[in-house]
Amino acid sequence: MTDVKLNERENNLLFDKSIIEICTSLLFFLTTFAICTYADVYVPNYEVPYWIMMSGAIPVVLSALVRQLNIPSFFKVIASFAFFVIYSIVFYPYFNVTIHLFVLVILDILNIVYAMLSIAKPISGRIKINGVLFAVLTNFLVKFALTYLMYDDREIDTTGLVINVFLAFFIYFVARQINEFEVGYYHSMRSSVLPVKEVSKQNRKTIVVVTIGFAVAIFCLWMLPWKFITNWLTYLIRLVMSKLLKQDDVITDDLDLNLMETGEEMIVEEEAVSNPWVYRFIWGTFGISIAAIFTILIVRAIMNEFGDKNNIRRQVVGSSDAVTDVIERVDRKPFLRRSANVFGTGYEMKIRKKFYKKVRKAISHGAEIKSSYTAKEITSAVDNLGKEQLGDLTKEYEKVRYK
Amino acid sequence: MTILVFLIIIGILVSIELAFYTKKGLSKLDVDVHFSQKIANPGDTIEVVEIAQNNKRIPLPFLILKFETPVAIEFNDMTNVALTDNFYREDMLTMGAYTRHTRRIKVTCTKRGYYTFTRITVSSADLLLVQKLGMTVPSDSSVTVLPERLSIDELHTLMVVTFSDIQSRRTLLTDPFSLAGIREYQPWDPMRQVNWMASARTGDLMVNQNDSTNNRRINLFINLEPYNTKNSNGLLEKTISIAYSFMLELYEQGISVAFYSNGLDVLTSLPVADKTAEISSMEQRGIDLARIDLTKEALPFFSLIDEYILSDVSDSLNVIISANCDDRFRAGLETALQQGKNLIWVLPCYKGDMSRKNMTVEATIAPHLKKLEVNGHD
Numbered sequence: 001m002t003d004v005k006l007n008e009r010e011n012n013l014l015f016d017k018s019i020i021e022i023c024t025s026l027l028f029f030l031t032t033f034a035i036c037t038y039a040d041v042y043v044p045n046y047e048v049p050y051w052i053m054m055s056g057a058i059p060v061v062l063s064a065l066v067r068q069l070n071i072p073s074f075f076k077v078i079a080s081f082a083f084f085v086i087y088s089i090v091f092y093p094y095f096n097v098t099i100h101l102f103v104l105v106i107l108d109i110l111n112i113v114y115a116m117l118s119i120a121k122p123i124s125g126r127i128k129i130n131g132v133l134f135a136v137l138t139n140f141l142v143k144f145a146l147t148y149l150m151y152d153d154r155e156i157d158t159t160g161l162v163i164n165v166f167l168a169f170f171i172y173f174v175a176r177q178i179n180e181f182e183v184g185y186y187h188s189m190r191s192s193v194l195p196v197k198e199v200s201k202q203n204r205k206t207i208v209v210v211t212i213g214f215a216v217a218i219f220c221l222w223m224l225p226w227k228f229i230t231n232w233l234t235y236l237i238r239l240v241m242s243k244l245l246k247q248d249d250v251i252t253d254d255l256d257l258n259l260m261e262t263g264e265e266m267i268v269e270e271e272a273v274s275n276p277w278v279y280r281f282i283w284g285t286f287g288i289s290i291a292a293i294f295t296i297l298i299v300r301a302i303m304n305e306f307g308d309k310n311n312i313r314r315q316v317v318g319s320s321d322a323v324t325d326v327i328e329r330v331d332r333k334p335f336l337r338r339s340a341n342v343f344g345t346g347y348e349m350k351i352r353k354k355f356y357k358k359v360r361k362a363i364s365h366g367a368e369i370k371s372s373y374t375a376k377e378i379t380s381a382v383d384n385l386g387k388e389q390l391g392d393l394t395k396e397y398e399k400v401r402y403k
Numbered sequence: 404m405t406i407l408v409f410l411i412i413i414g415i416l417v418s419i420e421l422a423f424y425t426k427k428g429l430s431k432l433d434v435d436v437h438f439s440q441k442i443a444n445p446g447d448t449i450e451v452v453e454i455a456q457n458n459k460r461i462p463l464p465f466l467i468l469k470f471e472t473p474v475a476i477e478f479n480d481m482t483n484v485a486l487t488d489n490f491y492r493e494d495m496l497t498m499g500a501y502t503r504h505t506r507r508i509k510v511t512c513t514k515r516g517y518y519t520f521t522r523i524t525v526s527s528a529d530l531l532l533v534q535k536l537g538m539t540v541p542s543d544s545s546v547t548v549l550p551e552r553l554s555i556d557e558l559h560t561l562m563v564v565t566f567s568d569i570q571s572r573r574t575l576l577t578d579p580f581s582l583a584g585i586r587e588y589q590p591w592d593p594m595r596q597v598n599w600m601a602s603a604r605t606g607d608l609m610v611n612q613n614d615s616t617n618n619r620r621i622n623l624f625i626n627l628e629p630y631n632t633k634n635s636n637g638l639l640e641k642t643i644s645i646a647y648s649f650m651l652e653l654y655e656q657g658i659s660v661a662f663y664s665n666g667l668d669v670l671t672s673l674p675v676a677d678k679t680a681e682i683s684s685m686e687q688r689g690i691d692l693a694r695i696d697l698t699k700e701a702l703p704f705f706s707l708i709d710e711y712i713l714s715d716v717s718d719s720l721n722v723i724i725s726a727n728c729d730d731r732f733r734a735g736l737e738t739a740l741q742q743g744k745n746l747i748w749v750l751p752c753y754k755g756d757m758s759r760k761n762m763t764v765e766a767t768i769a770p771h772l773k774k775l776e777v778n779g780h781d
Binding site: 072098105150166177181185205209210213214216217218220229322323324326327328329330331342 | 408409410412413416417418420456457458462464465467478479485497499501502503504506507508509528531606648691
């Protein structure tokens with residue numbers, strides 16, 4: 001084993017590469033999970049508990065981390081297999097788990113072989129997300145193939161598979177985010193004196209945006225009556241198609257749209273939908289609030305890591321003989337300007353605000369007013385313009401302003 | 404279908420984010436790149452200061468700042484710098500909400516000149532790194548690198564000749580209205596010469612020193628016409644350095660000097676000159692000389708001879724520093740000498756350049772020619 005001392009830049013690169021590797025491995029794991037979900041339905045006596053399926057992530061992630069070590073490839077493969085062997089031995093007593101293990105091992109072999117072939121040898125080499133793309137493709141292909149092969153009238157709960165797809169997309173987006181930054185922008189930055197850690201961290205923070213985006217999308221999906229929407233969309237498409245093909249009858253087979261033919265039935269449909277909507281709304285609001293609180297906590301934790309602890313406003317983040325970097329926080333503007341106190345309170349505020357508004361209006365019409373003008377000078381300038389008349393307001397203004 | 408709707412929602416969210424960042428991403432962003440000093444000496448290390456300030460609540464994932472500097476401004480840290488006709492530097496800065504990132508990069512001023520930044524561009528991206536955002540930033544920052552100051556040893560020959568000429572014409576009479584300076588009291592000084600204010604300040608008796616009635620003025624002429632067919636700049640730079648160093652030495656001795664040059668200013672394209680002969684700010688003269696652009700063709704030197712030497716009726720000493728020694732230049736000198744003008748021609752030549760060192764000139768010019776050896780080569 002060679003002792004290689006890495007600089008900050010290389011350490012960060014290695015960290016990003018590890019994230020990509022873990023993403024790839026998790027995607028392969030998700031594929032396994034998908035297969036197991038099918039197997040649960042179609043293979044008699046399969047009955048593998050979900051927690052065992054999920055625990056398959058442990059050897060997958062460990063194996064991905066081992067692949068990042070600076071050891072010969074042979075040892076990496078041996079170590080990766082070792083994790084799976086140990087995992088298999090632990091769960092062997094569960095007889096039905098065999099299939100699960102078999103699928104897991106087969107797919108991970110695929111993953112390991114791919115990773116061994118594609119991993120960039122030099123540490124400073126570019127990040128490649130081909131592995132993630134390959135894993136996403138494998139995931140979807142397996143799902144499509146199994147759906148096609150096992151399609152029958154048997155009831156199957158697809159929620160798990162849909163979540164699986166969501167996760168696959170999410171992992172892909174995270175990997176893409178790191179890759180775009182590294183390959184598209186950061187790779188050209190070679191300097192060892194750059195505030196590498198800060199910039200990389202800032203990019204990783206953008207993953208929070210991806211996470212929030214996905215959370216919002218899932219929330220929308222959950223909240224919206226998408227079945228109703230899709231039925232409508234399908235109906236519209238068919239309507240357009242029939243018009244184009246000049247068919248008189250709109251095909252409405254397998255649609256609940258027939259319910260809309262009479263008003264009475266429509267009411268029944270709406271009532272059926274309304275109750276779940278209330279529940280959805282309540283639970284959705286609750287869920288989004290919890291998610292928002294957690295997001296704020298996470299963002300705060302990240303911000304604290306940036307050196308904001310103990311209200312530090314100025315931080316030297318990188319320094320060398322040639323370059324010095326300083327990051328400071330600048331004063332924020334409040335969301336709402338507290339203008340009330342500027343004009344005083346009560347009657348004073350009323351008069352001063354009125355005077356102020358009229359003067360601003362006169363200025364917008366072209367009145368030339370200097371900041372050194374007295375109230376009377378302002379009044380004469382405004383009155384001369386002829387658009388606004390301050391009149392008695394000036395006397396009142398002077399009373400409240402210079403009381 | 405769920406997945407399809409999900410993807411549509413994701414697409415809408417991405418589009419909103421993209422549209423928002425395209426519009427607002429680079430707004431309320433203050434970017435400035437400037438030199439830490441306005442004036443520097445050759446060999447000085449100064450700083451290029453990059454300041455990026457985000458005055459809004461929206462963070463940017465990063466900010467890439469690209470700018471060009473002339474090759475005479477050499478970065479101490481040459482990473483992220485590409486060299487072609489200029490140095491192209493690219494820096495990545497962090498840009499959170501309401502933050503200011505300041506980067507100070509040390510640079511060495513290697514050569515006389517007036518330098519500015521050309522093309523400062525800023526680029527960034529939206530948070531999902533889909534769309535690149537970019538803008539150009541104006542900058543009026545500049546640094547003037549003064550000419551190199553030669554050591555007194557290098558100027559020894561020139562200074563000796565100049566001072567001997569001045570001393571030979573100095574009279575013992577002093578001009579009571581012309582103050583040359585203040586010095587310590589000596590036993591032979593009359594009491595009316597005592598400067599009581601200066602004495603109170605220093606704690607010692609100080610006396611005013613009046614100038615000679617024959618306080619001669621020196622006119623310094625700098626000829627920047629090419630001295631070889633290759634249009635080399637080496638000796639022309641040395642010419643400017645000699646002129647600057649010579650003026651500084653004279654300034655320190657309290658001798659007034661006016662200077663004329665046929666070199667053109669980099670900004671105004673006018674000939675650089677200071678005809679006042681007042682002992683004014685030498686820094687300004689240094690700046691004037693620093694701003695001579697040798698890439699612009701110098702005006703014919705004989706016009707300077709015509710305008711300022713031949714028409715000058717005073718008994719001034721004319722010092723001409725010229726690496727150029729072509730026939731027209733020598734003909735001009737001959738004319739001036741025939742009219743009884745008092746002049747010295749300083750010919751800068753490299754120490755190893757034997758052809759220049761052994762160069763012979765007309766008999767009329769030869770007594771007025773002083774060859775000044777300088778280090779370097781073309």
